[in-house]
Amino acid sequence: MSVNARRLAAATLATGVIAGLVGLACIHLLHWIQALAWDMHGGTLLEAASAVSPTRRILVLTLGGVIGALSWFLLFRRNKAITSVSAAVSGTPMPPLRATWHALTQVLIVGLGASVGREVAPREMAAAFSAAAADRLGLSAEDRRIIVACGAGAGLAAVYSIPLSGAVYTLEILLVSRSGRAVAPAFLTSGIAVLISTGFTRPAPFYTVPTLTPSLSLTVFGALVGPLLGAAGWAFKQAVARVGAARPRDWRLLLTLPAAFLVVGLIASRLPSVLGNGQASAQTQFDATWAAGAGLAFAALVLAAKTLTTFLTIRAGGWGGVLTPAVALGAGLGAVIGLPWAAAWPGSEVAAFAFIGAAAFLGASMNAPFTGLILVIEFTAQGPTILVPAVLAVGGATAATTWLTRHAR
Structure with a gap:
């Protein structure tokens, strides 16, 4: 095995672990916020929100808006740029601490009921820390690109426990590649990340849907x-x-x-x-x-x-x-x-x-x-x-x- 192959293998393992830990942290942070805001200790957000008073819904959402506004105002005070995952894959620097601040603010407002998705947060954090690991391991430019994309896809996989989707997202959207050098890390990182975040057993589906009848x-x-x-x-x-x-x-x-x-x-x-x-x-x-x-x-x-x-x-x-x-x-x-x-x-x-x-x-x-x-x-x-x-x-x-x-x- 060549030096580059060994480095890519080490980066693949590290990225899977990073994404899994990021996904696990986002899951627990979201659940903690929802328990505090909505008294949600099981079931779905819809059930919890329906059980509280309309006044509480208004107050919790307004609080989320105030906290989000203050956090992003401070984040953008000196630097208004946000590095997207696609830009990071292309080589644009994505400072891990800034990405973490931006991502955790998203998790916070979603937990308080904001009408946006939570999936960008683990993708950004996992991509940022995977990029730092790739730089530390001295990967080539192309291998670094693969690892940063895998970090983002594995972060998505970890937070929703969807390993196949995370790998396909990496290959179809971020890398647009079916090469073996990209496919193997994409699947391995998503699998490792989900193993860490939710284990080897399949959790309850994100949506409860009856058996669908063809016709x-x-x-x-x-x-x-x-x-x-x-x-x-x-x-x-x-x-x-x-x-x-x-x-x-x-x-x-x-x-x-x-x-x-x-x-x-x-x-x-x-x-x-x-x-x-x-x-x-x-x-x-x-x-x-x-x-x-x-x-x-x-x-x-x-x-x-x-x-x-x-x-x-x-x-x-x-x-x-x-x-x-x-x-x-x-x-x-x-x-x-x-x-x-x-x-x-x-x-x-x-x-x-x-x-x-x-x-x-x-x-x-x-x-x-x-x-x-x-x-x-x-x-x-x-x-x-x-x-x-x-x-x-x-x-x-x-x-x-x-x-x-x-x-x-």
């Missing part, structure tokens, strides 16, 4: 609606980029973020499913307990409210992920379109339409169809029974995003 109705739905879901995912990605570029990084943060969180709190006082990283909203769509009652109107209301609160949080100066919010929005679209479809052409439950919506929308919003589909499968521990309609939907969504991207230039 001709669902298959035709996937084939026909896939491009529409892809166009929506593409539009979501463009909108997030525009809104994110306009968010304040100066004294205005001290005004806009608390005000935005107050608005989110007011909405949550009536509709607690908008709270958090999107799990509550998506779970509402997967459960479809509303189908026999308010039905389509309630599904559309949850979808609109989650969209509004996510964009409001980002525009006001909040930072966080949009992966799980995208799952929530995609599941909402699938449910909103799928409910009347299933009424007109029975055969599959609404949860199956929500699953297809989530997979196609997420893949389009990330421009990564394999990652999107595998993420939703691992998040729900469902999907193999409806792979044909799901693949048709993802394929149509990918075709739509490709066409839109080409014609938008």
Whole structure:
């Protein structure tokens, strides 16, 4: 084994351990914050938030806005730049302490109910510390690139216990590579990270979804609606980029973020499913307990409210992920379109339409169809029974995003 190969092997092991510890720390910190803020000692955030008073929801969200505003105002006081994971993979320095400060602020506000995802935090921290380890080991530029990407993917894997998704995310999005030198570290680091963060047994799925039933109705739905879901995912990605570029990084943060969180709190006082990283909203769509009652109107209301609160949080100066919010929005679209479809052409439950919506929308919003589909499968521990309609939907969504991207230039 050559010197470079030995160094890469050592870096792979170190990166897996780093990402696992980062994911473990983020999990426990989030749970501690949610227990303190929402008296959440088990179950889901939606259950805990629904059990407290509407006034408490408003106060907790407003507090989150104040704390987030102060933290980011101090972080940006002298340096307003934030190194993204993709930039770090390309070689831009990512100071570990600054990345940790930025990441922990995200975990804090998500724990307090912010309407953004928590997945960026472990990706940034794991990437930053993996880059430092790669520099310490003296890796070549290309091997360093691989290890930093693996750190980010393994951080994602560790915090949600999704080892396959973490590896595919690394290869499809960050490295765009299938070489053996990239594939082996991607899988090994994700596996090691999940082993450290959650152990070798599979925890409960992130979303509780019933066994999904295949049908001709669902298959035709996937084939026909896939491009529409892809166009929506593409539009979501463009909108997030525009809104994110306009968010304040100066004294205005001290005004806009608390005000935005107050608005989110007011909405949550009536509709607690908008709270958090999107799990509550998506779970509402997967459960479809509303189908026999308010039905389509309630599904559309949850979808609109989650969209509004996510964009409001980002525009006001909040930072966080949009992966799980995208799952929530995609599941909402699938449910909103799928409910009347299933009424007109029975055969599959609404949860199956929500699953297809989530997979196609997420893949389009990330421009990564394999990652999107595998993420939703691992998040729900469902999907193999409806792979044909799901693949048709993802394929149509990918075709739509490709066409839109080409014609938008």
